[in-house]
Amino acid sequence: MKKNIAIIMGGYSSEYQISLKSGNVVYNTLNKEKYNAYRIHIFENKWVYVDANDKEYAIDKNDFSVLVNETKITFDCVFNAIHGSPGEDGFMQSYFKLINLPQTSCDAYQAALTFNKRDCLSVLKPYGILTAESYYLNLGDIINEDQIINKVGLPCFVKANKAGSSFGISKVHEKEKLNAAIDIAFKEDNEIIIESFLDGTEVSVGVITYKGETKVLPITEIVSENDFFDYEAKYLGKSQEITPARITKEQENKVTTVAKKIYNVLKMKGYTRSEFIFKDGEPHLLEMNTIPGLTNESILPQQAAEAGITMEALFDSAIEEALKS
Template identity: 75%
Template sequence: MKKNIAIIMGGYSSEYEISLKSGNVVYQYLNKDKFNLYRVHIFNNKWVYVDDEQIETPIDKHDFSVILNGVKTTFDCVFNAIHGTPGEDGLMQSYFELLEIPQTSCSFYQAALTFNKRDLLSVLKSYGIKSAPSYYLNKGDNINENKIVEKVGLPCFVKANKSGSSFGITKVYEKVHLKDAIDIAYKEDDEIIIEGFLDGTEVSVGVIKYEGKTTVLPITEIVSENDFFDYEAKYEGKSQEITPARITSKQKENVTNVAASIYNILKMKGYTRSEFIFIGDTPYLIEINTTPGLTTESILPQQAQKAGISLSMLFESAVSEVLS
């Protein structure tokens, strides 16, 4: 008997449009001969099942079910394609854990930790994972530009602490522009991380659980046409994403080992995509995404295909892992 799979997409953050694209790609490629697929849009004002005619039917939040043709439909598994809150910060993971419904992304603690850049880097520092020098601000804190520059140098990146897809990020070259960058970041989050600029090759490393094993996918080199890998570079073609990356065998070995180590240290499951910048042969961690983009143009699917894993195989593996 075929299992019922709910593909959740949308979300409450600026990333909702990207999430809708990811979710629809999962719906397109996940094997309909093996699974009954249901697209579920999760928004602040509504949770709805959306059929192929775009007709919406409300989801019952008490047990995550839906009434279709007079019959109550429940789900054997949830495929999480929500970028940002509430799908990448632990909220949906906690909800489904309480309902005892398996879901394809990491557990609630890992999601909350990795979504909080400051906490993630602090935890991993004790394991020897390197990162850029950083300075933290919370909304309402006094802003001392001199202390910031003394700690992280210039240029630097001002980032919303809990945000994705490069929303709320500014590269700052002069101290006089710090305040404006901080104001931009506060539009996305009430916590900020300011990081020193690392001048080196940027790479993206996908790590997945595939056929029961932690698998590091072929590494992607990021070459942005813009000043950094911002929203336009990520989603509007203003970058080159070169897979496999043009890095040395030593760099490849080092970043592969670090990415796999992080995945195992944090007891991850599902997909992760980690960003690193090399200083010499040493990879410095920038961030970890636990529900990365899943469109045909997204980095992790590109990496999987280079590894001989089709989109159908990639998505089916995620479901099979949690149903086994």
């Protein structure tokens, strides 16, 4: 008997278009002999099932079912492909937990924690995880430029605390441009984090649960053509993503160990992709993503391919793991 899989995509944030691409890749890749795949668009003004002809059917939020031609369709599992809110911040995870519907990403607490960069880094520091020097601001706080620069130095990064895909992030080289960068970040979130610049090799490390085991995927080196790994670098080809990374065996062992430790300390499930920069030979954590991009150009699928894991096998394992829990 084929399982009905709801692939949720879209979302409420600036990342919705990337999420739609990820969701459609999952939809087109899932084994049609094993699964009935359904594209579910989640937006603030509508939750709808979109059929092959792009006709929309409203989702019943009471039990996440849909009525199609007077036939009620329910789902065995949800494949979460929403980047940003509400798929990556814990809201959808909480909803599915309440209605007892398995889903492929981590649990609600882990999603909320990792989506909040400041809180996640604070939780991990007691475990010896190295990070950049940071300064926090909330909307409405008095901005003391000298205090900020004395803490983090120049250049520095100004980031929205709860946003992805490099939305709301700026690299600031001069004190005079700090306020403008803060304004940009506050357009994405009412909390921001300002971090010191770490000058070193940047790598991305995918850690997943695959066939019941925690697996660290081959590491990707990020070489941006721009000043940093921004939206253009991530999605418009303005970067080199080199898998496996051109790092020493010692560096590889260190970052693999740290990435796996973080995954286990946070009691993660599903896919994660963490970004690190090597400073003085040691990996410093930038952030963790729990719904990484799943397009053909995305880093995690590239890493899986390097490990000999096809996209179909990658997605199939996520569903199998969710159905077990």
